[in-house]
Amino acid sequence: MNNSPDIPTPWIHRVAVLTTALALLPIFLGAMTTTANAGMAFPNWPNSDEYTMFSYPWLGLIQDMGTNKENYDKFLEHGHRLAGVVIGIAAIVLAGLCWTKRTTSTLTWLGTGVLLAVIGQGMIGGFRVLERMPELAMLHGLFASIVFALMAITATVASSRWSNQEAMLSANSVKGAKIASTFLLFYLLIQYALGGIIRHPMTGMRAPIHEHLGLGILSIVVVGIVSFFEFRSNSSWLKRGMGMVLGLIVLQVLIGLVTYAMKFGVPSMGIVAVAESAGQVISRTAHMITGVLVIGATAVLTIRTYRVGYVKKYSELAVLSQSAAK
Structure with missing residues (x-):
């Protein structure tokens, strides 16, 4: 050890x-x-x-x-x-x-x-x-x-x-990736908070169902932009983290659509909403848990991105310092 x-x-x-x-x-x-x-x-x-x-x-x-x-x-x-x-x-x-x-x-x-x-x-x-x-x-x-x-x-x-700093030095610049991943993290926290308001209705407050649904679908676009920056970094560590986030968000959106259908029904598809049905319980619970996983995976991706940027920055400063000393 x-x-x-x-x-x-x-x-x-x-x-x-x-x-x-x-x-x-x-x-x-x-x-x-x-x-x-x-x-x-x-x-x-x-x-x-x-x-x-x-x-x-x-x-x-x-x-x-x-x-x-x-x-x-x-x-x-x-x-x-x-x-x-x-x-x-x-x-x-x-x-x-x-x-x-x-x-x-x-x-x-x-x-x-x-x-x-x-x-x-x-x-x-x-x-x-x-x-x-x-x-x-x-x-x-x-x-x-x-x-x-x-x-x-x-x-x-x-x-x-x-x-393992040596593996990070070969990565490309992550300046754009740091901004993009940080934005995605806060975006998802807001989205999660909206979901919490829906799950915990309060007197006199309208449930932001449509806002939550719209931002959920839009998140696919946002995560696509983040993916562009993360994959451009050419770091396998960041690519794996991005792949996890991307997969979880797609899954979360799909579960969210199922949750919406179970809660409100979709007459055109023959789906009838039944209060406290097995479909409602399973979909709502899965949606909440997947949301937590999405935020956790995004937080990990963000901290990884900052770590790569930190290591590259101080490695470059060390090289400049050595050059100046000569």
Whole structure:
């Protein structure tokens, strides 16, 4: 194992990847909870009814879950809370490794940031229950994508590829790619926020359905422009990242169209909207989870692009400095 202060240890990368993967569990259960309108299954937090987090007879709800809506809601909500505990433990381990192993200061602070973000996300979810505020539910969903992106970035910075500067020097200029990928990231966050408003309707506010749908379709054009700059960089690292983003966005748009059809129906195609049908539940949940993956993949692409630009810039400055010294 390489314990150089300039290179992350393999264990930090492994735990960062595991933490990012585990984060999909509370995200999935949270999406299911929102889809089922089960966010207020319990009136209290952090306890569930009169039970503590770990004493609640959670698995006992399974047998009546199919016929009892209240049990179904409580199964989802308490499962979401337990998944939050799991990701909290993973974040503690990750932060601990980042502080105790000899690694970069950037990675140390990223590990700390992940832990603080997970704690903050849990508190937002708790206050959403205690204050009964749909605005906090929307913020809870939006912040989930940011926390996931931060975890994915940490895993990227902890990878051996991040430290392999020689492979980055052969890339072309990434100035345009940096601007384009940054714009795409903020574009997707706005799009995700609009989706959150639709999923968490608030009194007196119109659901921005058409805006969300229009920006979703337009995102294909935006990602096409970003692809042009990223592929022009001639970096395999950036090309792979761009390919992941492109595939996820196309998938997200397709799932979004299915979600729209399931929610509102398409009479000309014989599709009738049925409230809380399996089609609605599956499509809405898949749309939300894929949205998180899109933001995470775009955040990783953006940080990779900036890394390549940083390495090339300081390599060129080093060459100029050496030339001037001669």
